Amino acid sequence: MILDQLILPWLLAWLMAGLGAYLVAVLDRLMASGSAQVGSVWLAPLASAAWLMTQQATTTEAPDAPAWRLAPALYLALAAIGLALVPWSPTLVGVDLSTSLVLWGSLEALATVVIFLHGWSANSHLALIGAYRYVALGLSYLLISMFVLIGVALPAESLRLTEVVAAQASLWHVVSQPLGLPLFLVVGLGLTFWGPLNLADSADLSGGTAVERSGPPRLVWALARAAMLVAFSAIAATAFLGGWMGPWLPGPAWLLIKSLAVLVVLLWLGRRLPRLAPERCLTLMWVVLLPLSFVDLIWAGAVALWMA
Amino acid sequence: MAVSWQRRLAARAPAAVFLVEGARIGPVRETLALSPGIRLVDTPRHASVLVVAGDVPTGWRDDLRRIHDQLPAPFVSVWCCCESFEALCNPIRNDAVEALPQGVVETHRELMLGKRDSAPRLLPDEPPNSWEGLGDDGHGGEGMMGGTPYGRPMAMNMQDDLRDGLTLDTLTFRLGPFHSALPPGLQAEVSLQGDLVQTWTVTRKPFASVVEPIFHAARQEPVPIVEIELARARHHLRRLYRGLWIAGWPRLAERTLRMAGQLSPNSDIAGLRYTLERGGLWRLALPEPGRGALDEAQARQLGGPAARAAGIDDDLRSQDAHYRRLGFAPTCREAGDTAARWQQWLDEIEQSLVLAGQAARHDLKTAEADAVETPRGPWADAFPHDMSDLLGEVLPGLEWSEALLTLASLDVAALDLHPLGETRLPGPGHAGQKGHA
Missing domain, CATH: 3.40.50.12280 (Rossmann fold)
Incomplete structure (x- = not known):
């Protein structure tokens, strides 16, 4: 019991968070081939981490000390909890809750709180703007996420991720709900404020919520963002790409391959697109993507009834 | 050790x-x-x-x-x-x-590796101003938000909102003079409501901007058109690089910069334009049409590409016989807004590359030596002078990201009249000094 319910989820979550964050750094550098970089792509993330570990952790004038210290760790913890929910096979699951989809949704909502805290607690104007921006964006993508995730729960008649995977035995949701995965990828970019949806830590804010960060806390923040990207990719692969299902290879290998594919798409989008203007981003979310998520939900319900 | x-x-x-x-x-x-x-x-x-x-x-x-x-x-x-x-x-x-x-x-x-010591701190590690707030957290006093902790006003509701009437607390702070998104030397006091710029007051003017020596040489003697046009294209590409960096597109920014370093009369930027359009720069990232627009008087004062982006076809190259021989006519846009100025860069880079290619074939030099159209604007009897005060008129009402992308599209610093490497005498063109219009 201790092994199954305590050690296994802990190991799975932190192993994936650590390895996944490293993988994100390597892939991102591979995609930046041709830019002004030196050294091995495999060693560069470790060198950058070591550099941050040698740096002083600066602070600002009168920050909200507890929130300032805790925010990076909390975001990393949210990513780790997300990774613990991922089913690697019918039996290898860190935390197999009957409401794992709901827990994932709550992580997305809590991420908004943590990212806001990160920017607000710094007591610095550019960090504060980043925090406000994220909250303004967060509500719109959370609604999209909610409708899309309800869509994948309908055919399974369950909020348990293992059953969501089992419901895709005949047809993956990426096919039966064609709007779902593209919409969910937008949610992923928003949740991790990556690439075109990086409005919280953006260049026009000189780093936004992380503008005042240095040293080990900045490393934790970077790790947490990367780990959240990995967690999101694994959840997306579970919800839309059939999770562990696939021929020849063992289940965990299939999930790894599918998660990697989602991760590569997210990183590629991050490099191919400029950052969206906040107002246009909100318009896009509320006027285009949110109605599309309604359509996705209706479509998912109709398909579930037809296949039942 | x-x-x-x-x-x-x-x-x-x-x-x-x-x-x-x-x-x-x-x-x-x-x-x-x-x-x-x-x-x-x-x-x-x-x-x-x-x-x-x-x-x-x-x-x-x-x-x-x-x-x-x-x-x-x-x-x-x-x-x-x-x-x-x-x-x-x-x-x-x-x-x-x-x-x-x-x-x-x-x-x-x-x-x-520890072979070099860290630099010492130059200032004492204490707030630049003393605590003047009321209560432990600066609360108390006026309403719930009184006091001026560390010499800075707290966010207070002092101004009507410019956007939708939803009045938020106004946050006032100083930005610059070495902020990477601002022209070097520029310092501004900015008031925001949410992320909307309420006021933008320039408190220190930017340093005069430097152009390549070929533009200075062109004021002395005829210079090869191919060289001056490539220098112009390079200048605009470098500005585009800075804009793309602020727009959150570092990969393309770097590509643009590489292109600037490798320009030749045979270069073309069709691929760059295609990537910008396909990536949705104008549709999704830049301010909407009409935002950051200059009126005719402002555009005329600023001159150069900003004026041409507003439909003013002033360009000293039109007066040069050799440019006319190449069929030169100023390229213009009409809107005069932020997006039009970004488009104008691309148009002028393309035009410069075409002119450079034609001039290389005919081995042409400029015909006029007392007037030159610099990338910043016309330099004849008058020269481009500091226009940073214009920012106080253009930026209020824009959301923060729009304001910085608009700022990136405006070349407001005065033109430095002395080429690099030359000892500069006190006179016009210095930081903060105004030249004549």
């Missing part, structure tokens, strides 16, 4: 550089941005090396001290064409811009 494995590993990381650009310096930012082993960062908190390039006048030195002390230890400063602070023992001086990147990489490596 043995060096730990962690420090040996850290020495292999790229040198994170915060660049302070002073007056009368060439394209140092661009040189560093393309150098392997260097990563330019937007805040001193993310850096281990402070590079100060160009002259930082006396009035800007206190700000530089504050920047210096914001770098987390261990850190060093490298000084290029600038006097360092006396308090720094053994400052690292490197006046050769070409050798600067290698020097920075070496310095960073020595710092990480």
